[in-house]
Amino acid sequence: MDLLHYFSDPVLRAPTIGCMLMGFAASLVGMLMLLKRQALIGEVLSHAAFPGIVAGALVASFFPWETGDLSQILVMASAALACLAGSWAVSFLKVRMRIRSDSALCFVLAVFFGVGVLLASQIQMTHAVLYKQSLLFLYGQVATMTDAMIPIYALLAFFTLAIVIILYYPLQALLFDRQFATINGLRTTLVDTCVSALLILAIVVGMRSIGVVLMAGMLIAPAIAARPWTHRLWACFVLAAVFGVVSSFLGNVVSVEGSRLLAEKYPEWKFSLPTGPLILLFAAAFALLSLFFAPKSGILARIIRMALFRQRIAREHLLKALWRKGRNSLISQEEAAEMLSQSLLIRWFCLLWLSWEGLLTKEAGGLYCLTDKGWARACRIVRLHRLWEVYLVDYLSQGVDKVHRSAEELEHVMSAELETELEKLLGDLRFDPHSQPIPSREEATWPTR
Amino acid sequence: MAHALNPYWGKDFTEVFAVLFKRLWGLIQGQMPAEMATDEIQLLVLLAISVGCSLIGNFLVLRKMTMLANSLSHTVLLGIVGAQVSWILFLRDSQSSIGGGHGQQFLSLPALLFASLLSALLTAWLTRLITRKAHLEEGAGIGLVFTTLFAVGLISLTLFTRDSHIGTEVVMGNIDALHSDDVALTWSVAAIDCITVFLLYRLLKTTSFDLSFSRALGLPCKIVDAIFVLVTAATVIGSFRAVGVLLVLAYLTGPALTARLVTHRLPLVIGASLVFSSLSSIIAVALSRHLLTVYQISVSTAGLAVVLIAILFIIISAATWVFTRYRQSAILAISSNTHNSLPL
Numbered sequence: 001m002d003l004l005h006y007f008s009d010p011v012l013r014a015p016t017i018g019c020m021l022m023g024f025a026a027s028l029v030g031m032l033m034l035l036k037r038q039a040l041i042g043e044v045l046s047h048a049a050f051p052g053i054v055a056g057a058l059v060a061s062f063f064p065w066e067t068g069d070l071s072q073i074l075v076m077a078s079a080a081l082a083c084l085a086g087s088w089a090v091s092f093l094k095v096r097m098r099i100r101s102d103s104a105l106c107f108v109l110a111v112f113f114g115v116g117v118l119l120a121s122q123i124q125m126t127h128a129v130l131y132k133q134s135l136l137f138l139y140g141q142v143a144t145m146t147d148a149m150i151p152i153y154a155l156l157a158f159f160t161l162a163i164v165i166i167l168y169y170p171l172q173a174l175l176f177d178r179q180f181a182t183i184n185g186l187r188t189t190l191v192d193t194c195v196s197a198l199l200i201l202a203i204v205v206g207m208r209s210i211g212v213v214l215m216a217g218m219l220i221a222p223a224i225a226a227r228p229w230t231h232r233l234w235a236c237f238v239l240a241a242v243f244g245v246v247s248s249f250l251g252n253v254v255s256v257e258g259s260r261l262l263a264e265k266y267p268e269w270k271f272s273l274p275t276g277p278l279i280l281l282f283a284a285a286f287a288l289l290s291l292f293f294a295p296k297s298g299i300l301a302r303i304i305r306m307a308l309f310r311q312r313i314a315r316e317h318l319l320k321a322l323w324r325k326g327r328n329s330l331i332s333q334e335e336a337a338e339m340l341s342q343s344l345l346i347r348w349f350c351l352l353w354l355s356w357e358g359l360l361t362k363e364a365g366g367l368y369c370l371t372d373k374g375w376a377r378a379c380r381i382v383r384l385h386r387l388w389e390v391y392l393v394d395y396l397s398q399g400v401d402k403v404h405r406s407a408e409e410l411e412h413v414m415s416a417e418l419e420t421e422l423e424k425l426l427g428d429l430r431f432d433p434h435s436q437p438i439p440s441r442e443e444a445t446w447p448t449r
Numbered sequence: 450m451a452h453a454l455n456p457y458w459g460k461d462f463t464e465v466f467a468v469l470f471k472r473l474w475g476l477i478q479g480q481m482p483a484e485m486a487t488d489e490i491q492l493l494v495l496l497a498i499s500v501g502c503s504l505i506g507n508f509l510v511l512r513k514m515t516m517l518a519n520s521l522s523h524t525v526l527l528g529i530v531g532a533q534v535s536w537i538l539f540l541r542d543s544q545s546s547i548g549g550g551h552g553q554q555f556l557s558l559p560a561l562l563f564a565s566l567l568s569a570l571l572t573a574w575l576t577r578l579i580t581r582k583a584h585l586e587e588g589a590g591i592g593l594v595f596t597t598l599f600a601v602g603l604i605s606l607t608l609f610t611r612d613s614h615i616g617t618e619v620v621m622g623n624i625d626a627l628h629s630d631d632v633a634l635t636w637s638v639a640a641i642d643c644i645t646v647f648l649l650y651r652l653l654k655t656t657s658f659d660l661s662f663s664r665a666l667g668l669p670c671k672i673v674d675a676i677f678v679l680v681t682a683a684t685v686i687g688s689f690r691a692v693g694v695l696l697v698l699a700y701l702t703g704p705a706l707t708a709r710l711v712t713h714r715l716p717l718v719i720g721a722s723l724v725f726s727s728l729s730s731i732i733a734v735a736l737s738r739h740l741l742t743v744y745q746i747s748v749s750t751a752g753l754a755v756v757l758i759a760i761l762f763i764i765i766s767a768a769t770w771v772f773t774r775y776r777q778s779a780i781l782a783i784s785s786n787t788h789n790s791l792p793l
Contacts, residue, residue, distance in 0.1 A: 034586070034589055037586050037588070038588070039586060039588040039589040039592050040516055040588040040591065040592055042592070043516075043519070043592055043596075047695070097766060099706060100510070100513060102513050102514070102515045102516045103510045103513075103515050103702050103705075103706055105515070105516060106515035106516055106518070106519055106698050106701070106702045107515075107698075107699065107702040107703055107706055107762075109519065109695070109698065110695060110696060110697075110698035110699030110700075110701075110702065110703070110755060111699055111703065111755055111756070111758070111759040113695045113696065113755075114695075114696050114699055114751070114752045114754075114755025114756055114758075114759070115752070115755075115756055116752075117621050117693070117696060117749050117751065117752035117755070118748055118749055118752030118753060118755075118756055119752075120621070120749075120752075121747070121748050121749030121752055122746060122747075122748050125747055139603060213523070213599065214596055214599065214600055214603075216592050216596055217592060217593065217596025217597060217599075217600065218596075219592075220589055220592040220593050220596070221593055221596070221597075223589075224585065224589055224593055271608055272607060272608075273604065273607070273608065274603060274604060274607045276600075276603075277599075277600035277601070277603040277604045278600075278604065280596060280597065280600040281597065281600050281601065281604070284593060284596070284597040284600070287593055291579070291583040291585075297584070299582055299583060
């Protein structure tokens with residue numbers, strides 16, 4: 001399978017490049033919409049384009065000399081107009097009529113689509129060919145794209161890129177701190193208008209290849225895929241564009257190759273894989289994978305972080321329990337099991353980790369013993385616990401019987417700065433509210449070499 | 450043929466009502482007509498949709514769940530296609546004729562409805578899951594889930610039936626293909642909506658207006674929410690044959706938003722939205738017949754009804770705008786008078 005072939009073959013060239021341009025424009029604009037927290041406006045405007053498409057096809061039919069490409073440009077223009085009307089209607093309902101965002105979006109979507117259905121039902125009788133053509137825009141139809149349209153799509157897509165680059169800093173200010181942008185004299189309404197114009201451009205570029213119904217997904221999925229990987233705006237844009245373009249390409253390849261394979265295997269069934277939905281499936285798969293596997297904010301990373309934290313708490317509890325037994329006492333596996341009520345695996349892992357850190361040593365007969373370093377660490381945990389108890393009782397007037405629970409949680413997360421501040425505030429203390437001795441600072445520090 | 454049987458054939462706007470009332474009067478007198486005319490079926494179905502949607506739609510708007518309803522309505526396609534595909538793959542006896550002419554052997558309506566209900570619930574559950582687990586904004590989660598499921602539905606549709614006709618019909622509805630079974634279906638959905646709202650009225654109201662308060666009271670918020678999603682899905686699915694899954698959204702939101710312009714008391718809002726949507730339905734049926742008779746233009750009644758809902762919204766909002774302006778100027782006049790007369 002020669003992938004370059006998709007860019008040179010006269011039949012495959014136009015659909016492939018057209019879809020990739022669609023993915024590019026949609027993912028750039030989708031990132032903007034995601035960061036503006038208006039992800040669903042794309043859904044509304046792409047549906048709002050439907051009456052425009054039908055009307056454009058109707059108007060184009062009045063020109064007797066019309067060629068396919070001219071009528072397509074007409075359709076695109078009137079779809080853009082319909083999108084514009086939809087976007088105006090949404091903002092009118094939201095701002096002037098004070099209707100909540102979701103109801104306004106849903107109402108505009110349904111009404112515009114209703115107008116589209118009305119027009120479509122009219123031309124269904126009079127211009128059956130036009131009806132078929134406008135239905136193509138509903139779910140997209142890439143196979144019939146021609147080379148002549150590619151320069152126009154390319155122009156629109158690179159226009160989108162140009163606006164995003166030119167407006168990069170204003171957009172950044174607007175997306176992350178609207179009030180700051182306004183105070184600094186940025187013309188927010190103008191930038192907002194530009195963003196709406198970008199959205200309309202992206203929809204117009206994409207509706208031929210992926211269709212108005214699935215366009216919303218293409219606006220959202222690559223942006224969601226890019227977002228968890230980085231916190232830099234430009235990197236978000238670049239990643240989203242990469243995801244968008246790659247999923248468009250893959251969707252095209254799988255559609256063509258898959259249809260061919262299926263046709264070879266089951267020639268009598270005449271299977272064919274639609275391109276638009278496949279592109280969206282790839283983008284959605286990227287989004288789901290990113291949400292799951294992204295470092296730091298991915299679901300997996302969060303699960304691991306929580307597990308590690310629980311593990312650390314278990315280790316520190318074990319250290320405390322050992323500290324209570326005394327300096328040079330030895331414990332066996334069974335005694336550790338009594339101290340730590342977690343499962344066998346976690347307990348075993350705790351002991352292993354502590355030995356690896358050099359806090360425990362394994363003596364003869366499978367017995368464990370605290371090292372000097374381990375003793376110091378255990379002292380520090382107990383010290384933090386008791387200092388916090390003193391603070392709660394003395395300064396926050398908590399009952400002596402109530403402070404243990406809070407200290408039990410805070411001993412694991414207290415920072416060194418907080419410890420120093422507590423020492424400064426409380427002075428040199430010997431005993432906690434329960435008259436238990438507090439380990440001294442010297443005891444609790446292990447000299448780092 | 451059918452034209453001769455249909456008493457509404459060749460009637461204009463007012464004559465439609467005349468015929469309707471004559472036939473209704475005949476019904477009251479005990480003369481059962483042989484069968485319902487297409488226009489009457491359309492009218493009954495649209496009225497049922499009006500009843501169900503205005504009951505559910507108001508709560509949808511209050512709970513800010515209209516876009517969730519939008520995603521449920523999209524994934525109805527997946528349910529229908531899924532049922533069809535699994536039937537073709539697993540349940541049919543002869544595997545050999547898959548590619549052949551199976552166009553007539555569609556599943557029964559209840560099976561399709563059950564499958565779409567399942568897919569709607571799957572959508573709602575997945576959306577909640579992904580917004581909660583991945584800390585996504587709700588809109589983004591909704592958009593990701595339903596478009597993906599819709600894409601899956603489309604792929605299996607083209608793969609297994611090679612017939613995008615179902616897809617178009619699901620999205621746009623086909624009000625001309627209705628028959629008397631649909632009247633029963635839509636009215637039973639409307640009855641379910643009525644019963645649910647009647648039984649759960651207080652719970653729905655409390656949870657819609659103040660979720661934290663109702664949680665603090667220990668009300669079963671999650672159960673109410675689940676029931677509500679279920680009923681919404683049923684309403685959307687019950688209407689898709691008549692008006693399509695997208696136009697039903699206009700029935701859900703439009704009358705509710707219009708009614709909120711007029712009043713703010715919930716029972717009155719529900720009543721007003723019921724009046725508005727029924728009005729648009731009745732006018733839509735009569736108007737589409739009128740257009741056909743007088744101008745020979747055949748338009749989709751469902752599309753017409755949606756446009757009428759929008760027009761009604763525009764008229765009512767303009768009226769309230771004029772009214773508030775008038776009242777404001779009256780108040781200003783009074784207050785400026787009193788202001789002058791009061792010593793300050």
